[in-house]
Amino acid sequence: MERYDKYLSGFILFIAGIYYYFITQLPAKAGSYPKFVLTLLLFFTVILGIKSFISKKNDDKKKLFQGILPKQFLFIVITCLIYTAVLNIFGFFISTFIYLIVVMTGLKIKIKNACLVSCGFCVVIYLVFVIFLKVPVPSGILI
Structure with missing residues (x-):
């Protein structure tokens, strides 16, 4: 390498x-x-x-790439494609929250930890980019 x-x-x-x-x-x-x-x-x-x-x-x-399974790779690629497709429909924060939970649970992380990380990530992104930097994020149906 x-x-x-x-x-x-x-x-x-x-x-x-x-x-x-x-x-x-x-x-x-x-x-x-x-x-x-x-x-x-x-x-x-x-x-x-x-x-x-x-x-x-x-x-x-x-x-x-010994620990990576082809099914995991395909799962990540498909979920990324779905995420980008629904980003403008549901908005950044809802899409990201759901995407992170789905990906982490798909990669065998406990649902509780996946929800905590996903929620924390969205809060940090909101505080840094929306509140502090005033960067617009894609809005959707609910937000």
Whole structure:
């Protein structure tokens, strides 16, 4: 896997260079947050690159996706398609709440935990994006 990490690190550094070029053309205030995110991206990419060049371990490709079943993958793909189809009908929060519960229970997580995580996720998204950042989310029938 380290061989792919080396290629990935190089590719991300190349893309980051392109983004940096575009960020420098923004006004100073508008470019501060993208520069912060780009700095984090570069930091973690350099760590990945160093780790991949230092490590001598050769992982087996078969071990990479060993625990994933084809039925689980297909289930996730189908639920994502349904989620995007009903997003504008039911609205973001109802669709997301139901989607997260269905996906987590489909992946064998207890329903109680799935409901708690789904509810908590929706509340955090509402507080951060709707209240704090004033970002509009898709509205639907009920909300």
